[in-house]
Amino acid sequence: MERGSLTKRLYSLTSKSRQSNPEPLEWEKNEEPFTQLQSEDQTSRTLKDRHIQLIGFGGTIGTALFVQIGSTLTKGGPASLFLAFTIWSTFIMAINNCLSEMVSWIPISSPFVRYADHFVDPALGFCAGVNFFVFEAALIPFEIVAFNVVLKFWTDEIPLAAVICFVLVTYAFLNLFAVKYYGEAEFWLALGKVILAIGLICFTFITMVGGNPHRDAYGFRYWKPSNVPGAPFAEFIKEGSLGRFLGFLACLIQASFTIAGPDYVAMTAGEARKPRQVLPKAFNSVFYRLTTFFVLGSLSVGIVVPYNDPDLLNAISNAHPGAGASPYVIAMQHMGIKVLPHIVNALVLTAVYSAGNSYVYCASRTLYGLALEGKMPRFLTRCTGRGVPIYCVGITLAISAMAFLQLSNNAAVVLNWFVNLVTASQLLNYATVAFTYTRFYAALKRQGISRDSLPHKSFWQPYSAYYALAGTFTMAFVGGYTVFLPGNWNIPSFLFSYTMIGIYPILFMGWKMIHRTKWRSLEEIDFFESERADIDRYERDFTE
Template sequence: MSSSGVDYAKSPSPPQYATGSDAEKNEFGTPPARVASVSVGALDQTHRKLKSRHIQLIGIGGTIGTALYVQIGKGLLQGGPASLFLAFSLWCSVILAVTLCMAEMVTYLPISSPFIRFAGRWVDEAFGFAAGWNFFVFEAALVPFEITACNVVIHFWSEAVPTAAIIAIVIILYALINVLAVKWYGESEFWAALGKVFLIVGLIVFTFIVMLGGNPKHDRFGFRYWKDPGAFNVFYHTGSLGRFMGFFQCLIQASFTISGPDYVSMAAGEAENPRSVMPRAFNAVFYRLTTFFMLGSLCVGILVPYDDPTMAEAFAQDKPGAAASPYVVAMGRLGIPVLPHLVNAMVLTAAFSAGNSYVYCASRSLFGLALEGKAPRFLTVCLRNGVPIYSVAVVLLISLVSFLQVSQGSATVLAWFVSLVTASQLINYSVMCLTYLCFFRALRAQGIDRSSLPYRGFLQPYAAWYGLVATFVMAWMGGYTVFLPGNWKVPSFLFSYMMLFICPVLYMGWKIIHRTKIVKPEEADLVKDLAGIEEYTKNFVVAPAKSRFERILDLLFG
């Protein structure tokens, strides 16, 4: 008996840290000392090689993109600093509710594309089909969005580089990174996302220093702009209604900008020791992101007034890169010459890293759909290193849509993708909350005590109801401005509401063709794939860190 409690009575040597699939280990007689993958479906060949630090930074990296550094300024223009801060704080509470739902379900059953497959098992097969394709569209659309953002950021320095060349280079880099073993994808995303963390922390510290007078003008401005021009701006209307609409615009901005639980959960099928790693990852990602988003929304309202002409002009004229960033605008106001270029470089890293995360999540969601028979079977094919190669290829083909900006212009294309992904993201969160409510009912109906689960979220099922109502309402209200007098545009309407109409069609189509039924709580399958997860957890032995540096990283992100 080893010190870990795993019996290796017939093994004459210390346990080997196997890295192949379960089938390979059985074939060669390798003791399952460290199971690197677990069969979670008939065709799941992915490998469990993502550590806690990888998953945490994948969650952070997928969430922090250009929206936190640049597009957040549009919310400031429309609602003012107080509205922006209140809206971001409120939406963080919604994300907490969704996180509690996902953490409990995914820790119980950490399989590939978990919430997509849970929706089919515990709600309705047709519901899982619609939810899965919605999530795939959401993630796949974000890839060309970030590629477009990369092009815009690079043109901050020079217009000489052709747009088509930038797009092609970014797509090729995504392809190279995502065909490597997931361990190397996780490693690359870890360091890229860590750069984002350093950037937002640096900008928060920068705000604190300059507001207290640490700037070339020695101007101790503090919260001056909350008084003049004021804490709240009006949008479209005047008076109280205008201020409320300004706040609502900020809430829409927050619903697009803030996420997290979906990116963490998509890594569950390739997470090392997920029963231990996933709860910590969910908690760490939520609390860190909440800190970044709340402080970030507060900082931009401190640095720049909502009526700043430079920022308004930058958004109106689609100025490239970080030119519209409130941070860069503030640096210009204070006479700081070098930092804008540094911020733009880090924003480029943020955009590239976010797009890389979206390629990963989109390909894994498509892979999960194929495993459940809801997408073509060939998409389940994996390379020997566990990468679902055809799923990755499909996502990269979709990313070619980003070439539209060559003729349409970056601002137009960015606006289309923002509208599309905002609606899809909110539908996705509604799906997660509804699936959890069905999971909660199934546990109760089948006599399973929630205290026996590996992780139990608090305030349930009330948190799930709160998340469901909030995300469902926002999904329908997110594009309301298109109905205001003088604002009607067909592309804006389609991209804002297309998925809200397509999802019911997908649901009814699958339901009619396959004659599926809503799953009764007492009949929900809560044990499929559970035995493999339990066996993996029982036999898992933590591999010792290879170096002091790895031990430090494990300590920081363990």
């Protein structure tokens, strides 16, 4: 029997049974009740509230916050770093406002990709989906290799091929067998990230007031020009005010690629239990994550170590493995603390693994969403009995096998080029989300649907969408600005920074011309009525 027919039959039988017997049926008492009613989308709603909350944390916090941020500190100084991360957090909050309102009302698989299709133009949904899939899939082998690099903080005796095989096999186990295993694993891995982030912020506060082996209450010493020449705004590339502005710009570019979160929460929408209750809380918590981990984290980095510290500069230039280049580890070594660097490296290891695991999940669900919309072969919509899109996960893991290219140094360079090639993709996706929301907002208004009737209403709309669209679209072009400075022109660097910006409109126009798609009129947008009806029935009758 087809799954759609089975769904309707179960729903019919349940309704009749409840009229004569108010007690829950046996299949409803199960820990994993039948939780998906859509005839095409066969994923299962098995992700719980705590899973989604921590997946949001896990997607937000990455190695860039603990290690790579040190390189940015050397370019802009502590004040530029803090201001840049604070300012960019406001853009991510605006993106969060857009996603939270749409996703809470229409919690479907691969949501923002399919919203672009239904609210704007099928061609935009196609290029947004391909762009996001390539971005996520390309980062998986990068994180696998980073996992090996972090291991080298302790030993380089473990063969690279063995590390890659171990990571790929465990990713396959967590993503293929059941979503609940992915959610449970990501819960504990993300918990490690949260502990690390909070621990480092606490380490900063305790040591800056004198709680260190030297009993040195250093406070904001490294922000003062009298102690650190050039602080708190460092010069980058040029001297004077222009150099300080370029330093701030370098920090803002790093922030635009480091800070994330709402997109990872959104990708769980199609597999979340009680989505209209759970998702608004997860989106609302993004504000606290941004404030705690990125704003305070960027402030802490500039406190514990000076931006021109010789050991930090040496660790970055020599590419010290793992947490060896982390500003926090440098500070711990300066203070004579011997155990904490190993703990930091261990938790950074879990952060790297968790990031790759999240990329496998998001990439496979994006591919699945494209298949549901008919933009990829229909066989990709095939799911296992537990609701896992098996072919989508398989293709994603096959692409992840590119990590084996790292066995060759030359291939490693090529792979890094490929990763750099798609770095603008995240900003393009955010710009697409913001523009899609403007259409969503306008369609609601045109059709007379009050936003007060939605399960969640975000604030400062539609201005949040305009603000997010302007910021993310602009930064997509600013990311490779250094190639345009006198004496810095480099054709490969130009291509790596701007190729995806060129490919994006080509994908859009190509799909539009081949399939003759039409721009959705505001009156015709149906807001996924059949899918929402399924979710209404699910939340009314099938939740525990």
